[in-house]
Amino acid sequence: MHLTVDTSAKCHIIPATFIKCTSVPLNAFLIHLELPITRLSRSAALDRKGDPMTHPHHLKLAPHTEGNFTLPAEDTALLNEIIEGYKARRIGARRYNKKSVEGELAVVRDFINHSQMSPWHWGDSDFEAWCNEIGVNRKLAVSTQRKYQSAVKIFLDYLVNNQGLRNKVKELCGVAPRQICHRDNMIQHKLDRELARKKPALTEEQVKHLLDGIAEGIDLAWRFTSxxxxxxxxxxxxxxxxxGLGLRASEACNLDLEDFYPNSDLPQLGRFGFTRVTGKGSRGTGPKFRTVQIMYEWVAETLCWYIEEIRPRLLKHAAPNEKALFLSERGTRLTRSSLDNRFQEAVTLSGLDGLGFTPHCLRHSQISHAQDTGLSLEATRRMAGHAFASTTQGYTHVGDRAVQNEIAHRVNNPQRQQHHY
Incomplete structure (x- = not known):
């Protein structure tokens, strides 16, 4: 729905999203890690079959009257002891994120439900049958399958390498636990991303069009006192x-006023030379911090304008000494869901809707454009906060014309041609 407003010489089309802002609440999922381990009913399994969004966090590990599977009492007690030790090691000693560890244990419990046996009885064929279930039947993404396989491997590493638990299992159950996950039956990490639906990147022209669309919306809102x-x-x-910084949506929401400081090499940027970014850690290690240099003067100017002129107007209902950089209309820190909604409204204003763009596409765009300008892969990796260069490579979207231009430049540059042998 659109509203058409005729003002003197011009006719303006105002999208409905400009007239009324809406927010979508996030759904919360409970993880039941302490319930008895049972096998899901056949009907429940069929309900999930083929659903690419199936995740152990969503599995209902509750007793069922049909075909339910329960570990023997002694196995259950021993497994609970192992799980408590695993959580103490991962969360307490290693300082991994609690939610991430609970996710790993949910994967382990899903494998137990599928195999109908305790971890110390698992064999290679059991693991491969479960991998077939999550890959072929549930149709999970390759990257998700690799994550689940890694969760089982990490759990078994703990069990197998803990001599005390290993001896206790052998004494009580008569078998020694062993590692069943290895290179021959696990998905290996590749240079190229396997995701079939790769997030698109905006071209530089589309980025300009997006920001110009917001500017036009600002002009309309000012003229109509909206x-x-x-x-x-x-x-x-x-x-x-x-x-400008290639940020994740959560990183932008977590920024505070005090996260900026000058760059002596670029004094024209003022206090906005560097940004301290709180990013996500790998494998549930908790947040990681990195410093990102602002490369565009126009980004620093826009940020200065926002902090000095716009943000004070959002502080009307804010708590005293509010530190969040980006605030909602209620004066609270902007949430990830609100950012997603606002981005879609900006996409609509700029006429880019229907192309599948999300806020994360701006991150893909910045990484691609940084590579196009000649920034090294290592510099781009550090800016993006990636642990591996292969991840950064998966974010680059280099067009055919850029590849042709680079090859032509090398061929036509006699100083860089290879010698003939």
């Missing part, structure tokens, strides 16, 4: 920064 004016002004700074 309450959407201040949120749109915030969005202009928000998405300029997300693109």
């Amino acid at each position: 309450k959407a004016l201040i949120p749109l002004q915030r969005d202009k700074a928000l998405f300029s920064l997300v693109y």
